[in-house]
Amino acid sequence: MKAVALAGVGMYPFGRHGDLTATEMGATALQAALSEAGVHRGEFQATFCATAYGGVAAGHRVLSSLALTGGPIIDVEAGCASGGAALGLGAAAIQSGQYDTVLVLGIEKMPKGMIRSSFFPSWMETAGLAATPAYFALRAQRLMIEQGITSHDLADLVVKNRANGVLNSDAMFRSAVTREQVLASKLVCYPLHLWMLCSPNEGAAAVVLQRADLAPPGSVRLLATSLRSHLPGSVLDESTPLAGLSDSEITPPSTLAAEDAYERAGLGPADLDLVECQDTDAARELLTWPELGLCQAGQQAQILAEGSFALGGRLPVNSSGGLLSKGEPLGASALGQIVELVHQLRGDAGHRQVEAARVGLAHTIGRGANASVTILQA
């Protein structure tokens, strides 16, 4: 199996960008990644473009705008994990020997306000059963009951990520917040306040994957990437069924993806130097820590209090500021995490640099359910 390197990365900052199209944002991110990699027209064989709201042939529009068409261009949709799915397809094509250089792109321009998802049939909308933040809220409430999390812990998680976002010029929200401010923000659905939820927004991220022996010296390596869906039965998982069973015996999709990625990378949670993980809402990140094996269930409050997962702690989680600082453009968000890990592992993350970072993990979980886990090494 051929080793895969990340030869170049690029971003269009996540935020709200007026009339700018997803195509234009994608072109900017892609040009930056190609420039870093030193890859030109005719020097790559395929493109995988992650998007959930981009419409027909969204990737073609980006490559057309840069006169880069001719090879296969495939749009990839897997909910919040779309970028992870695209990355996995690109990596597999290189590992198998089919291609030596592949572009992976994520673009999105989300509608404003509460996300309207084609995932729900219209009768569920009419019935009031398609209120996305309410699902997050129920999951948060069960986390509080089952793992001893308090409202203060949910707020402290936001404080942690927003503090990191201050140091990220690509973040949408760049101000630090306090626990009191988070708890004073508008109550959306108990126990979740507005600042505990990420903002759907717009942006793009791009990665040039290349056979490691062809990539520029010092390129970050892709050790493993895994995409998994849910096992049936859990009423509150991201597949959002109308009913479920007792779920204590059901392995969540994030754990399925993480265990697969750890095994293929030949390492475990103790080997990680930093993690980017899905913080769609504050509870989602706290729920994810034990699902990825970063801690035991029930240890989250202590970890928050001790700052173990803050910048400067033993395992910084969401050094980029996470989605709570960056916002979430669905198709681009997972690749945004990859861009952050690459900067950290190259040692060029500026004021938020994690010291001596060698191994990083990126995780997404969302509608489907879809979960992706990617492990990179300097």
Next chain:
Amino acid sequence: MASAGPQTDSMISRNGDGQAILLGGFSEQSQHSHFPRALVCPYTGANDVVDHELPSTGVLWACTVVNSAPPGYFGPVPYGFGVVQLEDGLRILTRIAADDPASLQIGQPMGLIIEDLPAGADQDAGTMQIWAFAPTSDDTASDDTASGAR
């Protein structure tokens, strides 16, 4: 009188006493009930699903309040939204009908009712029927749920 919406009339029925009933499925092989009725057991894939009337009572397992109308919804806000664990163990996603859903305790006994909701923004859009659960008594919640719904 409101008519059952075409989307939910396969899920909702009434017994001889006029009592609302939810129609699910049951697999002898897996010994699990499910909702709504599916082609195969949604938990094991067993291909022996038969019609099954779900218990109409249970306890509150999770509950929140939706304060602003989500896209495509024309009913009143705020409204309660949560999960009720039925007597057979099935956990069902549901509207929560209560004057103050935020005051309900996890573990609170709940019973099935049917609500009529506007099917569209216009007055002549008609209504749809949807299941909901309402508190059935003021019993205090069980000990392990002291944190409550709120």
